[in-house]
Amino acid sequence: MPLCPIKSQSLEDLQAQLHDWGEPGYRATQVVEWLYARRVPGWDAMTNLPRRLRERLAQHYALTTLELVAQQGSADATQKFLWRLEDRTLIESVLIPARPTAPGADEDASRHTLCISTQVGCAYGCAFCASGLGGFKRNLGADEIVEQVLAAQRRGRIDNLVVMGMGEPLANYDNLIRALRILNAPWGASIGARRITVSTSGLCPQIRRLAGEPHQFRLAISLHGATDAVRNRLMPINRKHPLRDLIAACEAYQTVKGRLITFEYILISGVNDGLDQTRPLAALARRLHAKVNLIPYNRVDGLSWERPPQSRQELFLAAIEREGAKATLRRERGDDIDAACGQLRLRTEPHPAAPASATDTPQSR
Numbered sequence: 001m002p003l004c005p006i007k008s009q010s011l012e013d014l015q016a017q018l019h020d021w022g023e024p025g026y027r028a029t030q031v032v033e034w035l036y037a038r039r040v041p042g043w044d045a046m047t048n049l050p051r052r053l054r055e056r057l058a059q060h061y062a063l064t065t066l067e068l069v070a071q072q073g074s075a076d077a078t079q080k081f082l083w084r085l086e087d088r089t090l091i092e093s094v095l096i097p098a099r100p101t102a103p104g105a106d107e108d109a110s111r112h113t114l115c116i117s118t119q120v121g122c123a124y125g126c127a128f129c130a131s132g133l134g135g136f137k138r139n140l141g142a143d144e145i146v147e148q149v150l151a152a153q154r155r156g157r158i159d160n161l162v163v164m165g166m167g168e169p170l171a172n173y174d175n176l177i178r179a180l181r182i183l184n185a186p187w188g189a190s191i192g193a194r195r196i197t198v199s200t201s202g203l204c205p206q207i208r209r210l211a212g213e214p215h216q217f218r219l220a221i222s223l224h225g226a227t228d229a230v231r232n233r234l235m236p237i238n239r240k241h242p243l244r245d246l247i248a249a250c251e252a253y254q255t256v257k258g259r260l261i262t263f264e265y266i267l268i269s270g271v272n273d274g275l276d277q278t279r280p281l282a283a284l285a286r287r288l289h290a291k292v293n294l295i296p297y298n299r300v301d302g303l304s305w306e307r308p309p310q311s312r313q314e315l316f317l318a319a320i321e322r323e324g325a326k327a328t329l330r331r332e333r334g335d336d337i338d339a340a341c342g343q344l345r346l347r348t349e350p351h352p353a354a355p356a357s358a359t360d361t362p363q364s365r
């Protein structure tokens with residue numbers, strides 16, 4: 001029987017198991033301290049546990065770390081980690097370090113943010129995205145999601161977590177929630193729920209389910225189009241859950257959680273950067289009190305999409321602001337190191353054939 005990954009277990013799970021073994025009540029607390037406060041890589045380091053208990057734990061639980069295959073970037077710029085998992089598949093996390101901020105600047109700029117993956121590959125096949133290019137391989141276990149954070153913390157402080165790496169987090173719902181509970185718990189990684197953002201391409205039933213969880217996680221909606229016509233071209237999921245359903249699900253989330261939603265909008269030249277999108281986009285943002293994050297498209301090897309010139313990006317931003325919505329334009333720092341999700345893996349493990357939708361040439365305006 002495969003061992004149970006210990007980093008998928010809550011404190012209560014461990015307490016129950018250790019209680020069954022006749023151990024005193026404080027042992028589970030000692031174990032989670034070694035795992036999440038000291039972040040030790042193996043059982044032998046847990047020196048305040050009796051040897052026979054360490055042996056029993058090792059027979060029952062798997063304690064694994066991620067193997068670093070490649071790291072790109074320097075200490076003061078975006079860093080990308082490529083990890084190899086037990087089954088030799090590859091995933092990525094990206095660390096976006098704090099940068100000096102002016103008064104009144106976006107407060108996230110003063111924080112170290114880690115972007116983590118939730119699946120190997122992705123089944124959702126958005127036309128512009130590197131993560132979907134090789135198709136879907138498997139869900140990550142809760143322990144593999146948690147360990148990305150611990151592995152990054154061994155290298156420095158993490159203040160914010162964004163679940164925006166490879167994969168669709170809400171398609172791996174149970175493992176995601178299990179992992180986020182551990183990362184949020186005071187006995188775990190202790191990252192505040194409002195410092196954790198889950199990004200989704202728009203899985204409406206799961207957005208509603210997330211609204212029913214006790215945590216105040218932030219929600220980022222990958223919008224990328226403010227009309228169904230534009231969104232259908234980019235994101236196959238829009239045919240299943242069109243904008244009207246998506247906005248209703250967001251409103252349901254908002255009703256329970258308050259104002260915790262942002263819209264992500266990649267600017268792709270000739271596809272979604274037309275000024276016809278700015279009015280409906282601003283209207284959606286105003287309706288949900290959501291901030292719009294404009295992100296210039298990062299080129300992906302094998303795809304022909306391009307980012308618009310800076311002047312076009314600024315024009316788009318100004319038009320949204322004129323319509324009375326809050327928006328920011330990301331002046332990218334990570335594009336030189338393949339910062340968009342899935343790109344580093346793609347370079348390491350090139351995929352022979354991209355799916356048909358991904359090789360479409362964007363029409364000119």
Ligand code: SAH
Pocket residue numbers: 128129130163164165166167168169199200201220221222264266295296297298299300340341
């Ligand atoms: N599956 C989830 C989370 C992972 S994608 C989702 O779609 O939201 C995280 C973000 O990266 C999404 O907003 C996605 O659209 C964006 N992204 C993907 N490829 C990109 C690229 N080449 N350039 C810029 N952003 C990209």
Ligand code: SF4
Pocket residue numbers: 122123124125126129130131132165166167168201222341
């Ligand atoms: Fe999957 Fe998100 Fe990429 Fe779409 S944008 S293919 S949902 S990872």
